Amino acid sequence: xxxxxxxxxxxxxxxxxRVVLKKINISINEGEIFALMGPSGVGKTxxxxxxxxxxxxxxxxxxxxxxxxxxxTICENINARRSMSMLFQTPCLxxxxxxxxxxxxxxxxxVDKNTIREKVMNALIIVGLEGNEEQKAxxxxxxxxxxxxxxxxxxxxxxxxxxxxxxxxLDPANVAMIEEIIKRIRHERGTTIVIATHNIYQVKRIADRxxxxxxxxxxxxxxxxxxxxxxxxxxxxAFINGEMIY
Numbered sequence: 001x002x003x004x005x006x007x008x009x010x011x012x013x014x015x016x017x018r019v020v021l022k023k024i025n026i027s028i029n030e031g032e033i034f035a036l037m038g039p040s041g042v043g044k045t046x047x048x049x050x051x052x053x054x055x056x057x058x059x060x061x062x063x064x065x066x067x068x069x070x071x072x073t074i075c076e077n078i079n080a081r082r083s084m085s086m087l088f089q090t091p092c093l094x095x096x097x098x099x100x101x102x103x104x105x106x107x108x109x110x111v112d113k114n115t116i117r118e119k120v121m122n123a124l125i126i127v128g129l130e131g132n133e134e135q136k137a138x139x140x141x142x143x144x145x146x147x148x149x150x151x152x153x154x155x156x157x158x159x160x161x162x163x164x165x166x167x168x169x170l171d172p173a174n175v176a177m178i179e180e181i182i183k184r185i186r187h188e189r190g191t192t193i194v195i196a197t198h199n200i201y202q203v204k205r206i207a208d209r210x211x212x213x214x215x216x217x218x219x220x221x222x223x224x225x226x227x228x229x230x231x232x233x234x235x236x237x238a239f240i241n242g243e244m245i246y
Contacts, residue, residue: 012059154189179205
C-alpha cells in the first residue's frame with residue numbers, strides 16, 4: 001500500500017465573484033499515475049497551480065507528506081516546491097541550447113557542473129533527445145520541444161510531476177512517445193505523476209486512478225477500471241461517452 005503524498009481538503013478558489021473550484025477533496029498516493037479529467041475551462045489548470053504552490057486557494061487546506069502547506073512558512077513551501085515539477089501545455093523555451101534549457105533548474109540550485117552534465121544527459125536519453133544537446137532549443141519541432149521540456153521537468157528527480165495537458169497539441173507519434181516517457185519515469189524512478197487531460201483514451205492507457213472535474217466540482221474519484229466500466233456518477237458516464245454535460 002503506497003502512502004499518501006498529497007491531500008487536498010475542502011479546497012476552493014474564486015477570482016472575484018467567479019468561483020472556479022468548489023470543495024475539492026482528493027488524496028494522491030506515492031508512485032501512482034493520477035489523471036484529472038474534464039473538459040477545457042473547468043478548473044484543472046487552476047487546481048494544478050494550487051498544487052504547485054503558484055496560486056493560493058481561497059479556502060481549504062493542502063497537505064504534502066502530512067505537512068500542511070496552506071499557511072506554511074516560506075521555507076516549508078520552498079522545500080515542498082523543490083520536490084515538485086510542473087510541465088505546461090506549451091513549453092517555455094529559453095533562447096539557448098537544449099542542454100542549457102534542461103540544465104537551467106540545476107544551475108539555479110548551484111549544482112556542480114559534473115553532476116549537471118550527468119543528470120542532463122540522463123534526462124535527454126530518457127526523452128530520446130541525446131545528440132541534440134548543442135542544438136538551439138527554438139529550432140526544435142513542437143514534439144521535440146515538449147520532450148525537452150519534459151527532460152527539464154525530470155532532471156532534478158522530483159517526487160511529483162504535474163503534467164497539464166502535455167500532449168494536447170502533439171501529433172500521434174509524439175503523443176505515444178510522451179506516454180512511454182511517463183510510464184518509464186514512474187517505473188524507473190517511482191515518480192508520482194498527476195496529469196490533467198480531456199483525452200479519455202490517454203487516461204485509459206496510462207493512469208491508475210482518475211478524478212472527473214466538472215464546473216469546478218470533483219464529481220468522482222475512482223480506479224480507472226471503475227470510472228470506465230462502472231462509474232458511480234451518471235455525469236461521469238456521460239463524460240466518458242462524449243456527451244455534452246457542461
